[in-house]
Amino acid sequence: DIQMTQSPSSLSASVGDRVTITCRASQFISTYLNWYQQKPGKAPNLLIYAASSLQSGVPSRFSGSGSGTDFTLTISSLQPEDFVTYYCQQTYSTPQTFGQGTKLEIK
Amino acid sequence: QVQLVQSGAEVKTPGASVKVSCQASGYTFTGYFLHWVRQAPGQGLEWMGWMNPYNGGTDYARKFQGRVTMTRDTSINTAYMDLSSLRSDDTAVYYCATFSGYLKAFDIWGQGTMVTVSS
Numbered sequence: 001d002i003q004m005t006q007s008p009s010s011l012s013a014s015v016g017d018r019v020t021i022t023c024r025a026s027q028f029i030s031t032y033l034n035w036y037q038q039k040p041g042k043a044p045n046l047l048i049y050a051a052s053s054l055q056s057g058v059p060s061r062f063s064g065s066g067s068g069t070d071f072t073l074t075i076s077s078l079q080p081e082d083f084v085t086y087y088c089q090q091t092y093s094t095p096q097t098f099g100q101g102t103k104l105e106i107k
Numbered sequence: 108q109v110q111l112v113q114s115g116a117e118v119k120t121p122g123a124s125v126k127v128s129c130q131a132s133g134y135t136f137t138g139y140f141l142h143w144v145r146q147a148p149g150q151g152l153e154w155m156g157w158m159n160p161y162n163g164g165t166d167y168a169r170k171f172q173g174r175v176t177m178t179r180d181t182s183i184n185t186a187y188m189d190l191s192s193l194r195s196d197d198t199a200v201y202y203c204a205t206f207s208g209y210l211k212a213f214d215i216w217g218q219g220t221m222v223t224v225s226s
Contacts, residue, residue, distance in 0.1 A: 034212040036152075043202055043216035044152065050211060087152055091211045095168045096142070098152040 002026050002090050006099035012107040017078050021102045023071045023088035032092035035064055035073045038101075039084045047086075048073065078104070109133035111203050111217035118223045124191040127220045129203035134215075136184040137161040140206040142213060143177065143188045145199040153199075157206065158186060193224045 003026035013019050023033065031051035036044035046055045048064035051071055061076040075082055083106050088099040114128040129141065143155040156167035158177035165177050176189040186203060201220045204213035 032211055034210075036213075043204075043219055044213070045216070046210070046212050046214050049207075049214075053210075055210075055212075055214070089152075089212070091206075094157075094166055096154045098144075098154065101151045 001095055002029060002093060002097055004088055004090055004097050004099040006086075006088055006102050008102060009100060010103045010105060012105045013078055014107045015078055015080060019075050019078060019104065021073045021086055021088075023066075023073070023099050025069045025071075025090055025092075028068055029090045029092035031067050032090055033064075033066065033071045034089045034091065035062075036087045036089065037082075037084055038087065044087060080106075109215055111205065111215055113201075113203060113217040113220045116221040116223070118225065119193050120226055121194055121224055123193050123224075124189060125193060125222050126187055126189045127201050127203075127222070129186045129188070129217050131184045131186070131205075134205075136179075137181060139208070141177075141179070141186045142204050142206055143175075144202045144204060144213075146202070146219075147196070147199040150199075155188070155201075160186060190222075193222075195224050198222065198224045 005024045007022050033051045035048040037047050038044045047058050052064045063074045083104045085101050085103045087101050112130045117125050137160045140157045142157045145153050158165045160179045174191050179186045203217040205215040207214040
């Protein structure tokens with residue numbers, strides 16, 4: 001199985017900050033990497049697919065990059081509603097594993 | 108609109124089975140693989156397996172093989188996830204989600220079904 005390692009597991013930041021979350025795959029996954037946002041009590045919501053493509057309806061302050069084994073999710077200017085949890089996921093092979101999550105907290 | 112609507116919360120005793128349903132609307136049910144993901148309280152997301160609504164084909168995570176069965180009823184656009192021999196660590200929210208072959212991602216999610224296993 002491919003292991004996905006996210007860092008950090010939690011991150012304190014302020015409204016307006018630029019933040020970056022990283023995700024590393026234990027083996028090559030090309031650009032089969034997705035990012036999801038999960039608000040408390042809700043299902044995950046797709047933000048970024050294929051490593052760098054913005055899902056329809058997602059604000060442009062979210063961006064993704066990377067290929068191979070190393071990936072990043074960047075939020076250019078944090079808004080109050082962004083202080084939730086983010087997950088990466090690989091869909092290169094089954095099982096389609098998720099990272100452990102990164103919780104964004106208000107500083 | 109495109110949506111997946113799941114069945115309501117369940118409380119089960121250890122050793123019992125649970126069957127969660129996921130009804131699709133707004134798209135061609137047989138056109139997209141349907142995956143199941145679970146999330147234990149305060150924990151991350153765990154992929155359980157997928158079902159092809161077109162032909163009923165399935166693939167399960169090794170951890171759940173022998174305990175999980177994913178089926179569908181195409182007449183009512185509904186998928187089912189049956190988990191047997193429940194243990195306390197099966198307490199979780201169970202989600203269904205469609206897999207977009209174009210995006211290679213889970214683009215539509217159900218609202219989740221809380222399953223509590225307790226004696």
